[in-house]
Amino acid sequence: MLSIKDLHVSIAGKEILKGLNLEVKKGEVHAIMGPNGSGKSTLASVLAGREDYEITKGEIYFHQQDLTEWDPDVRAKEGIFLAFQYPVEIPGVSNANFLKTAVNEIRKYKGLDPLTAVDFLKLIKEKARLVELDASMINRSVNEGFSGGEKKRNEIFQMAVLEPELAIMDETDSGLDIDALRIVSDGVNHLRSDDNAFVVITHYQRLLNYIVPDVVHVLHDGKIVRSGDKSLALELEEKGYDWIKSDPASAV
Amino acid sequence: MENQDNKLQDKLVRQFADFEKNWNGSVSEHFRNLRKEAIHHFGRMGFPTTRQESWKYTNIKPATANAYESAVDPPEPISRDAIAPYLLPETCRLVFVNGQFQPDLSEIPELSAQMVVQPLSRAFKEHPELLEEHFARYGKYEGSSLTALNTAYADGGTFIYIPDQTISEHPVHLIYLTDGRSGHRISYPRNLVVAGKNSQVKLIETSASTGGEACFVNAVNEVRVMDHAHVEWFKVQEENLLDFHVDHAFVNQDQNSYCKIHTVTTGSAITRNDLNITLNGSGCETHLYGLYWLGSKQHVDNHTLIDHARANSYSNELYKGIMDGQSTGVFNGKVMVRQDAQKTNAFQSNKNILLSDEATINAKPELEIYADDVKCSHGATSGQLDEQSLFYLKSRGIDPGKAAALLTFAFASEVLEHISVEPLKQYLSEKIQQRTGIAW
Incomplete structure (x- = not known):
């Protein structure tokens, strides 16, 4: 790939x-x-x-x-997704409008009709549950006022909605407490399949206990x-x- | 150009005699004298020039180059369709065409007891005492020749009087339509708003045009906000790109009053807005929001002055601009904090996005502070859309043009968020979306 x-x-x-x-x-x-x-x-x-x-x-x-x-947009349309180490706050654009635009741009690229409002909402709700995101955050501005953990969960949420073939996770674990780490990892494990691939970039071995x-x-x-x-990760953890x-x- | 300038000035002064004749004794001596003094003042001062400090960046010569006919000419009939795009549900609506009140297009519902919303021309006859007490009392013309010109000619406009303890149920929507279909027109909208103690009112003022020849709108607004009164005022300026719009507003706030003004400018070749807010009492709160989105060779100049005369007041100002094409913009925000105005909090921010290399903005904050225990801040930025945000959007599959449109919309929506009349917020939001090309 x-x-x-x-x-x-x-x-x-x-x-x-x-x-x-x-x-x-x-x-x-x-x-x-x-x-x-x-x-x-x-x-x-x-x-x-x-x-x-x-x-x-x-x-x-x-x-x-x-x-x-x-x-960059073509890479995303072709199926590459980057989960940012530092997700950007975009005041004034709601998560819903942002994701709807993204989903439909990608669909257009693939020659598919745009999702209806109902189907989009269904998709959003299903994926939000996956990363235990509160549904109310869908209508908030992208990452604005989100805690570090919420931002990272939002990255995985976007990943879940856009269903990339190749996902690159850039230090998604940094700054996460143990609960958030578990939620993020569960989300990723749920998305793993024979058709996609993940590149997980991390400083610490900890995340690799989960993913x-x-x-x-x-x-x-x-x-x-x-x-x-x-086992190389464990060896590295041990020896530094x-x-x-x-x-x-x-x-x- | 100098010639044309004087030509229009002379013509307007000369025509005053005809205007005076039409009164037929229906105008009190007080107003006769006031108007005469005002036209003399205009005759002496003439139109502002860029030699004056406050007009340094706004050259209105193009506006004075046309042979305008006076707005007292009866307008051609205007159909309902012409105002349809601007209508908002559940308002008390007054429509004016070239300054002339249009009863057929207006809709004034039954108002709360003693509340007055009527064309100024009628108010001069029906409420002479109130007008003598308030008219031209806040909007002093000595410092502004265009205010003087308006004062001399003004009869098209609205008088709004909210008695003490009264809440206006509906927003008052004033639609000023400029009709240049049968030639250049000049009009003098003049609004006088008196909000009594503990009263509340929301006003929407739409300035639009039907097209035709270039027109000149020279508006003056006076607002008195008494103790504990609450006034919100939304100005939507969307005339066509040939027109010229000058607006001088004078707001006087008594103690513990609240005033919020939104100014949204997308139209006209040249727009000049002067907001003069005087906080005469302590405990006042003032919010000024501005949004301008210009293209081609449009020009906008927003001058604001907030004068803190007494202690414990709060003012907050946010003006945002999106500049495209070869448009030019000016933001001049002056905050005066007088010696007695201790514990003043005054904040001001002007942010601009330049979408084109040829657009320019001049931002000038002016803080004049004579009290020692105050919190004041100001900031001005201008630049391009944020690269990090653009990359973030693109990395999710959104093409560069659409990403820029989303961010531009987001930039503008920070101002729209504060609009409390939901249908108006919706109207402006859709307008901005259309302009960015977003659909969701």
Whole structure:
């Protein structure tokens, strides 16, 4: 589904990703772990199409198509979703209008008729239940005045409504208390299927107790230095990132 | 241009003699003298020019270049269809065309006891004492030649009197339609609102036009808000793009009164709004909201003055602008806090979005503070739509144009939120949605 080859990315002339390779197949959950500054969020931003990042070398394919030339909205329409580390507050636009616009834009792209108001409401209610979001928040402005946990739940809620093929979660666990973490994880586990894939970016192993990954990668200094199964996350938790930093060679 | 300017000025001064003749002794000596003094004042001062500090960024020469016929000409018949787009349910409605009252298009329901809502021309005859007490008392023309011109000619407009302890059940909706179909027209809408002690009223003032030749609207509004009275006033300015609109408003608030004014401007080639709010008593509350959305070569100039004369008052001001095309805007917000006005809280904010590289805005907050125990703040911003927000919307599959439209609508809706007349809020919200191209 997703194939990243020798990816080099710079921001403001500084190289952040230095030859990253990643293969994600349908039905898989990949965890990407790494210390601060290793390039985790850069990877998420580049996949979503944030404009300030420059790809200096390498390729990104989504279903064998080069996605680097796609605008952010096209990536979303093609089935890529980024759950933001810092979701943006948009006063004056209600969650309902925002999501309805998004759903119908994506449907239009796929040649489908827009959802009726009734069907949309049904969809919203069903998905809100999934992440235990209060229905009243549907009519509030996007993320405005939401707590950190509510914002993250809102990200997963949007993910549930838009049903992407590839979901990238950028440190969704940061700042979540244990209850919110459980709700978010339950939501994600519910959405997992043989037809979609998740890339879970996290600093801590904790989230991976709830969302159990098929593959764990360790990112260090712009490259994936080690990959393994879920036990790698536990090992990393135990030994700390200094283990990787001090001996990146042992990774290969 | 200088010539044309003087030409119109001379013509308006000259025509006053004809206007005077039509009175046939029906006007009291008090008003005869007042109007004469006013026209002399206008004759001496002439139209404002950019050499005056308060008109520095607004050149009204294009407005004075046309050979306007006086608004006393009988207007052509206006059909109901022409006002249909502006109608709101459950209001007390008065319609004026080129300043002339249109009884057939108006609808005045039975009002609370002693409450008066009538054309000013009739009020001069039926309520001379009230008019002598209040008319031209708040709107002093000495500082404004256009107010003087209005004072000389004003008879088209509305007198609203809410007695003490009275609550106006329906909002009063004043529709001023400019009809330029048979040539250039100048009109002088003049509203006088007296809200008695502990009374409440909501006013909606729609300024619109039917098209035709360019017209000039020179409006003056006077509002007296007595102790504990509550006045909300919504100004919707949507004349066509050839027209010129100047509006001077003078609001006097007594102690513990509340006044909220919304000014929404989307029309006219040139719009100038002067809001002068004087807080004569302590414990007053004042809210001024403004929204302007301009394109092509439109120009808007909002001048506000809130004069805190006594202690413990609160004023809050939020003006937002969306500027497209080669439009130009001015926001000049002055807050005066006099020595006696301790414990004043005064906040002011002006935010602008420039949708085009060629649009410009001049924002100038002016705080003049003579008391030492006050909280005052002001802020002005202008820029583009927020990149982070745009990216967030796009990342959910919303195409760039629609994302920009959503954010533009959101920007405007912060002002609309404070409109308490639900059908009006709906009307404006739909208008803004249409303009952004959003449909949901």
